[in-house]
Amino acid sequence: MDLRERVVAILAEQALLDPADLRDDMTLGELGIASLALVESLFAIEEAFDVSVPFNASAPEAGDFDASTVGSVVAAVERLVAARAA
């Protein structure tokens, strides 16, 4: 699995959906990933990619990790992984 597939699989697991049913433009809200499910998804991403996700639930815009859509999460994880490799 490439990075995109792994991130989508993590989100799909939280949303109780088949990864094939997730599209980049879907918001995490419409997937039902909020509050605890979001925190668990970010934890799973950190564990899977050995990165630290800068996301604060009280200041979601502050940390340069856009958790609004499937596509934005994939892009943010790509950046974190690239930064770690650099």
Added chain:
Amino acid sequence: MRRVAVTGAGTVNALGGDVPSTLRALREGRCAIGPLELRDLDRLQVRIGAQVRGWDEAARFSKAELALYDRATQFALVAGREAVAQAGLAFEGGLGLRAGVVMGTAAGGHGTWEDSYRAVFEEGRSRVHPLVVPRLMASAAASHLSMAHGLRGPAFTVSSACASSNHAVGLAFGMVRSGAADVMLAGGAEAMLSFGGVKAWEGLRVLAQDACRPFSATRSGMVMGEGAAVLVLEEWERAQARGAEILAEVAGFGMTADAGDIVRPSAEGAARAMRGALEDAGLAPGDVRYVNAHGTGTAANDRAECAAIAGAFGADLPLVSSTKSMHGHVIGATGAVELLACLMALREGVVAPTVGWEAPDPDCPLDVVPNEAREARVRACLSNAFAFGGLNAVLALRAA
């Protein structure tokens, strides 16, 4: 129904090692949040907290005592001693049989758990200290307070996460009011500011990395604190008859459950608890000039709490402040520490500020006493505590 007087108060928290120094700091709007000093700090994302600094346990307790006293118990005992000394009570003879203690804590002897796990898992030791169980049990502080002062009536600990000590004070209040006891020590103790404690909170993504700014548009979460506070609650006529100085009256208590989400607060459950406390105290919203808010500084709490205050008070909005901006979130002990700000408001006419406040938030359209203490004639106040798990506990106090 019997009335309930507060005749003593004691504390240890990041603002001060006793009540006078804590009130001075609250009045000055001094913030005790700073860089954490902890082992393995480099492995933490969050590195600020409101720590009790310079705590020399060996200078305060004997080696035999320390084998039994977790840091939380130590805080509780020092706070309890101050409270009992102020009340001027001795519990020998009959009074001890009519006196007890209810403490609140979320994590009990957390540091003792952590050190023991480290010893067997990380250091590969094959045994832990034999007194680990009585040291870590959540009820240890209540037990040691009962032993230290000879309190031989009802004694136990309650745990409702961040509402623990409000539930503790509320239950003790009920016992004195009903006649189940004549004097009760009540409060909370918490010492969760350790590597494992911060690590656990970090995962929830509710901790701020720079400051605690309740009700400010720029808030970014809560900051953990530690400490204890203990009050002496005494039947009113008994206190008057012996000429005790009455610091305030505990007048009412309201508790509710959201029965909703395990972490997301409900404005409805919080408002119902505030209305319950007002009704129990026989107070109208217009009688209450000050609310010490739960005010954690998270987006979720502050928004829900402001809606709840508006719901409970309607047009008669009180002054609202969160002293967590100064002493941090003392978790299970926080309500007890915050009652000290209530005592100050009622006795001295000084409302402690919400420090760190930078900009108004349309979701929090209240007078949150930003950054500087305010003089106000406060005859009655509320103290809110709204815990994870939707457990809400609100105390109503009246000036003596």
